[in-house]
Amino acid sequence: xxxxxxxxxxxxxxxxxxxxxxxxxxxxxxxxxxxxxxxxxxxxxxxxxxxxxxxxxxxxxxxxxxxxxxxxxxxxxxxxxxxxxxxxxxxxxxxxxxxxxxxxxxxxxxxxxxxxxxxxxxxxxxxxxxxxxxxxxxxxxxxxxxxxxxxxxxxxxxxxxxxxxxxxxxxxxxxxxxxxxxxxxxxxxxxxxxxxxxxxxxxxxxxxxxxxxxxxxxxxxxxxxxxxxxxxxxxxxxxxxxxxxxxxxxxxxxxxxxxxxxxxxxxxxxxxxxxxxxxxxxxxxxxxxxxxxxxxxxxxxxxxxxxxxxxxxxxxxxxxxxxxxxxxxxxxxxxxxxxxxxxxxxxxxxxxxxxxxxxxxxxxxxxxxxxxxx
Ligand SMILES: Nc1ncnc2c1ncn2[C@@H]1O[C@H](COP(=O)(O)OP(=O)(O)O)[C@@H](O)[C@H]1O
Ligand SMILES: [Mg+2]
Numbered sequence: 001x002x003x004x005x006x007x008x009x010x011x012x013x014x015x016x017x018x019x020x021x022x023x024x025x026x027x028x029x030x031x032x033x034x035x036x037x038x039x040x041x042x043x044x045x046x047x048x049x050x051x052x053x054x055x056x057x058x059x060x061x062x063x064x065x066x067x068x069x070x071x072x073x074x075x076x077x078x079x080x081x082x083x084x085x086x087x088x089x090x091x092x093x094x095x096x097x098x099x100x101x102x103x104x105x106x107x108x109x110x111x112x113x114x115x116x117x118x119x120x121x122x123x124x125x126x127x128x129x130x131x132x133x134x135x136x137x138x139x140x141x142x143x144x145x146x147x148x149x150x151x152x153x154x155x156x157x158x159x160x161x162x163x164x165x166x167x168x169x170x171x172x173x174x175x176x177x178x179x180x181x182x183x184x185x186x187x188x189x190x191x192x193x194x195x196x197x198x199x200x201x202x203x204x205x206x207x208x209x210x211x212x213x214x215x216x217x218x219x220x221x222x223x224x225x226x227x228x229x230x231x232x233x234x235x236x237x238x239x240x241x242x243x244x245x246x247x248x249x250x251x252x253x254x255x256x257x258x259x260x261x262x263x264x265x266x267x268x269x270x271x272x273x274x275x276x277x278x279x280x281x282x283x284x285x286x287x288x289x290x291x292x293x294x295x296x297x298x299x300x301x302x303x304x305x306x307x308x309x310x311x312x313x314x315x316x317x318x319x320x321x322x323x324x325x326x327x328x329x330x331x332x333x334x335x336x337x338x339x340x341x342x343x344x345x346x347x348x349x350x351x352x353x354x355x356x357x358x359x360x361x362x363x364x365x366x367x368x369x370x371x372x373x374x
Contacts, residue, residue, distance in 0.1 A: 016075075017042035017200055018063070018168060023072030025058055032058045034224040035071070040217075042077075045194050045201045046229075047211035049247070050221030056204040059221075060170050063202065065089050077167055087116075089168075092161030096173040098153045100145040106132070106156050107141040113164040131159040134193060151182040155189070162197065171203040175210060187214060208248045212236070220244050240369055242362045245294040251326065251337045255292040257364065258283060268311060269332025275355070276309040282358055290364040297339035299359045302327060303352040310352025318346055329353060 016039035025033040033055045040046045048056045061067040063074055065086035074082050081089050100109050110131050114124040132138045135155040145153055154174060161169060174190070175183045191214050194201055205211050211218045212232045219229040220243075228240040239245035245253035259267040264280065266273045275283065285291055303310045313331040320342075327338045327346060336353060340346065361370045 016040060017044070017077060018202070019073075019075040020059070020063065021073045021075075023059065023062055023074070024070045025055075025062060025067065026070055031224055033062070036224075036226050038219055038226055038229060040200060040202060042200055043198045045191075045203070045214060045216045047215035047218045048202065048204045048221055049208060049211040049218050050206065051247070052206055054221045055224040056206075056221055057172055060172050060202065060204050063168070064091050064093055064170055090164070090166050092164060092166030092169040094154075094157045094161050094169070094171045094174050096176050098145075098157040098177075100153055100156055100160075102145050104145075105141065106137065106143050106145070106148070109145065109156055110159045110163050113160060117164070127163045127165070128159075131163040134162060134196065135159045135189070149182075150178055151186055154178065154186060158190075158193070162193075162199070167200070169199045169201045171201065173204055173206070175205075176207070183210075190214060209250065212248065218248075220247060222247075238369070239294065239360060242292065242294065242367045242369075245360065245362070245369075249296055251297065253294040253296045253360075254334070254336050255362065256295050256331070256334055256336065257290075257292045258286065259290075260286045267332070269334060271312050271332035273311050273332075274309060275311075278358070279309070279355055282361055285361060285363070285370045289370075291370065292362050292364050293355075294360040294362055294369075295336055295355070296359075297326070297337050299355055299357045300336060300338045301354045301356045302329075302338050302340065302347070303354045304347075305350040305352045307352045307354060310354050313351050313353045315346070315348055315351055 018040040020036060020038040023033055023036045036059060048059060050056055058067065062069050065084060073080060101112065107128050110128045111124050114127055129138065132141055135158050137152060137155055137159065140148065140152065145156065148156065175186055178186055187210060215232060217229060217231055218235050220227045220235060222243055228235060228244050235244060235248055239248065242255055256268060261267045261272065264274065266275060266283065283291065305312055311331050313329040315327060316330050317328045319326040323342055325340045325342060325346065327340055329336050329338060329351060331353060338353065362368065363370055
């Protein structure tokens with residue numbers, strides 16, 4: 001086992017390919033990152049997901065060596081790289097604006113990093129051909145960037161980053177300059193590229209759909225911190241906090257604030273509710289702290305107002321989405337969304353909401369998920 005040289009607070013970092021530890025960065029005294037720890041396995045595709053300004057690009061630039069940290073260490077393939085200049089880290093970078101050289105052909109653009117490394121011409125040309133083949137642009141090698149679409153330019157930028165055979169590929173919002181149709185196809189291509197090359201990829205995005213569909217694991221960030229680093233399924237089904245639950249999913253989870261009332265009945269705003277015994281068990285922490293249920297459409301079904309244990313509600317709007325409809329209901333002044341298939345009849349007026357699957361419960365004060373009962 002490799003010795004990392006110093007005590008890294010008892011965390012087992014020896015197994016991770018990229019290991020970021022205690023990384024902190026402030027701009028003019030304002031913290032942008034607050035002691036971030038993050039491990040990425042070899043061959044993994046990790047998304048850094050969070051709202052604008054939460055510190056994603058700062059973290060990526062620190063790994064790339066474009067910024068100096070105030071504190072923290074970075075280990076890549078068992079080597080401390082924090083002291084290395086960017087060009088010695090063997091890291092490929094692709095930004096939102098593709099930054100191709102406009103006066104160079106596609107092939108020259110892709111060869112640029114190889115020429116910088118004084119690679120012999122024959123080997124460089126093989127690498128350029130391989131990289132262009134990987135992004136399916138062999139046939140456009142002689143074109144100028146201005147003769148390419150936005151999506152093609154982005155693929156050239158990718159080929160340029162891959163051609164150096166980086167130990168790590170960093171992508172900062174690589175799809176956000178593309179239109180919706182192109183974004184979807186480049187998303188798939190990037191995923192395929194990852195599968196073909198086995199590259200370790202860290203991608204910054206503020207788009208939860210992008211993160212959910214592309215990444216093996218997602219690090220959800222807020223305000224300079226990583227809140228949760230997990231698989232998309234874990235992030236979706238076991239969100240660590242209400243922030244994560246509300247940031248991920250289409251539509252995002254609704255937080256239903258529930259107050260205890262007497263005789264086993266609960267208050268949701270001014271609505272009185274008698275939940276099932278199973279759900280009462282889930283709501284047990286309510287005796288100690290103020291709670292909210294994180295309810296996604298998959299937790300809910302529409303029933304009649306007088307169905308046993310149904311939460312009394314009123315339909316407000318129905319969104320037609322082709323294969324399905326999203327029914328927005330109000331319960332005790334709070335909004336919930338229920339999914340119906342297109343052929344299910346929609347009732348109107350007073351309805352009941354059934355909670356058909358055990359939902360996560362959050363402490364309203366801390367925002368953290370409480371251990372599920374049962
Ligand atoms: N060069 C800079 N100088 C001063 N503040 C910066 C600089 N770069 C980023 N920031 C600030 O640091 C915070 C994190 O920025 P950034 O890492 O770019 O976030 P993200 O990529 O998640 O949108 C933001 O508040 C941003 O305004
Ligand atoms: Mg950014």
